[in-house]
Amino acid sequence: xxxxxxxxxxxxxxxxxxxxxxxxxxxxxxxxxxxxxxxxxxxxxxxxxxxxxxxxxxxxxxxxxxxxxxxxxxxxxxxxxxxxxxxxxxxxxxxxxxxxxxxxxxxxxxxxxxxxxxxxxxxxxxxxxxxxxxxxxxxxxxxxxxxxx
Numbered sequence: 516x517x518x519x520x521x522x523x524x525x526x527x528x529x530x531x532x533x534x535x536x537x538x539x540x541x542x543x544x545x546x547x548x549x550x551x552x553x554x555x556x557x558x559x560x561x562x563x564x565x566x567x568x569x570x571x572x573x574x575x576x577x578x579x580x581x582x583x584x585x586x587x588x589x590x591x592x593x594x595x596x597x598x599x600x601x602x603x604x605x606x607x608x609x610x611x612x613x614x615x616x617x618x619x620x621x622x623x624x625x626x627x628x629x630x631x632x633x634x635x636x637x638x639x640x641x642x643x644x645x646x647x648x649x650x651x652x653x654x655x656x657x658x659x660x661x662x663x664x
Contacts, residue, residue: 529659533587546662548586554655555580555589562591562647567601574598578644593644604640609633 532539532547539547559580566575577595582588593602609632612618618629 550658565643605638608635
């Protein structure tokens with residue numbers, strides 16, 4: 516199983532709160548951890564919503580969230596093997612014949628023979644993790660500022 520993660524810069528307000536969480540009283544620590552947990556869950560939900568729907572649904576099912584580092588960080592990960600290709604796209608894909616000099620395949624209902632490599636096109640990018648983080652980010656910052664008041 517491969518995992519795919521995008522790291523997002525937290526900004527000065529959240530970075531300071533997370534770094535100095537032990538300096539706050541128990542009530543503020545609880546609020547900060549709640550903001551982190553809620554924000555992580557919101558990013559995960561938005562990523563599932565934005566992920567392209569395929570025939571198997573593995574891309575959407577593979578988006579998971581967790582809290583790490585003593586609940587100081589939230590991680591949203593996509594475990595589907597093709598998630599990085601969907602997020603970033605791909606270069607020209609090439610198919611080569613195996614063991615023989617000629618490649619046999621079906622195209623538009625006809626059997627076609629090709630000598631050597633055959634280009635099978637590019638996969639266009641359809642980002643879903645980064646846009647999800649970008650859309651939820653202002654809400655997370657506002658919640659963190661409210662928690663620190």
